Amino acid sequence: MHLVISYDIPEDRRRTKIHKILKSYGQWMQYSVFECELSETQYAKLRSRLSQLIKPDQDSIRFYFLCSCCKDKVERIGGEAVRDESIFFA
Numbered sequence: 420m421h422l423v424i425s426y427d428i429p430e431d432r433r434r435t436k437i438h439k440i441l442k443s444y445g446q447w448m449q450y451s452v453f454e455c456e457l458s459e460t461q462y463a464k465l466r467s468r469l470s471q472l473i474k475p476d477q478d479s480i481r482f483y484f485l486c487s488c489c490k491d492k493v494e495r496i497g498g499e500a501v502r503d504e505s506i507f508f509a
Contacts, residue, residue, distance in 0.1 A: 420456070420457055420458070420459065420462060420484060421454070421455070421456055421484070421485045421486075421487070421490045422445075422454070422455045422456075422457060422462070422482055422483060422484055422485065423448075423452065423453070423454055423482075423483040423485065424441060424445070424452070424453045424454075424455060424480065424481065424482055424483070425451055425452045425453075425480070425481045425483070426441075426451050426478070426479065426480045426481070427451060427478065427479045427480075428451075428473070428477075428478045428479075428480075429477055429478070430474075430477070433472060433473070433474070433478065436472055437469060437472060437473070437478075437480070440465070440468055440469065440472075441453045441455075441465075441469075444457060444461065444465050445457075466482070
């Protein structure tokens with residue numbers, strides 16, 4: 420599944436932890452935005468890790484699920500090129 424994840428975390432220390440976790444799951448696209456290609460298991464693990472760190476009364480994390488048709492319609496102007504995960508061999 421392809422996700423766009425955005426977050427709003429006011430505390431620097433917590434925001435840095437969230438950023439590091441997300442960086443291990445996907446590509447950092449903008450200051451508080453990541454794009455991730457995850458299995459259902461990876462998503463569940465990521466969501467669990469994030470929910471343990473945040474303070475729900477102060478922090479916000481949003482998960483936007485893109486279908487394969489929508490994923491192909493994403494347009495970009497500028498910024499870092501998107502990594503092609505298919506070129507890596509396990």
